[in-house]
Amino acid sequence: MLATAPFNESKKSLLFDYAFIDILYLCRKVNKMKRIFIIDCWLIFVFAITAYSGFELHIAGHFSTHEVWHNWAVCHTLASLAFIVLGVLHIQTHRGWYKSLISEGIGKKSRITIWLSFIYLIVSITGIVLLSIKGGNTDIGLWHYKMGIVLTIISVGHFIKRFPILRKSISK
Numbered sequence: 001m002l003a004t005a006p007f008n009e010s011k012k013s014l015l016f017d018y019a020f021i022d023i024l025y026l027c028r029k030v031n032k033m034k035r036i037f038i039i040d041c042w043l044i045f046v047f048a049i050t051a052y053s054g055f056e057l058h059i060a061g062h063f064s065t066h067e068v069w070h071n072w073a074v075c076h077t078l079a080s081l082a083f084i085v086l087g088v089l090h091i092q093t094h095r096g097w098y099k100s101l102i103s104e105g106i107g108k109k110s111r112i113t114i115w116l117s118f119i120y121l122i123v124s125i126t127g128i129v130l131l132s133i134k135g136g137n138t139d140i141g142l143w144h145y146k147m148g149i150v151l152t153i154i155s156v157g158h159f160i161k162r163f164p165i166l167r168k169s170i171s172k
Contacts, residue, residue: 032093036093043089051148051152053072058145084127087124116151123147
């Protein structure tokens with residue numbers, strides 16, 4: 001469906017009845033908690049695809065043909081672009097946390113979330129740089145891969161810690 005499709009609250013499956021592009025439309029039409037829930041659920045889904053395709057891309061670079069590597073590269077690039085868009089939307093929904101980080105300092109803020117934000121930025125920037133160069137078997141490509149592993153580990157921990165909050169938001 002296109003982003004102009006009407007939102008129907010009576011749908012049982014709020015997340016999967018609409019195409020990914022409808023996220024922007026849906027996020028404008030629902031309350032803040034549902035918006036956060038929609039973005040977070042899609043973020044988790046796209047994160048899994050991004051991480052898996054990144055690992056497959058790395059493995060294909062060692063053991064597969066160029067065609068297989070290319071297919072994984074396309075999959076990883078598309079998933080990563082969606083991940084960046086959703087990451088920006090996720091950060092936007094939590095902009096108050098980032099504003100208070102700047103105005104009040106680290107204080108009692110989660111160090112893991114600060115590191116996650118920093119590593120997310122590094123992985124995103126190196127990924128964008130890799131789009132402009134032939135990234136296979138380069139130092140920046142290997143650095144992107146290693147930082148991607150760190151991002152994956154920290155992201156899983158971030159999700160596990162916040163899963164009860166996400167689950168509570170379903171009932172609201």
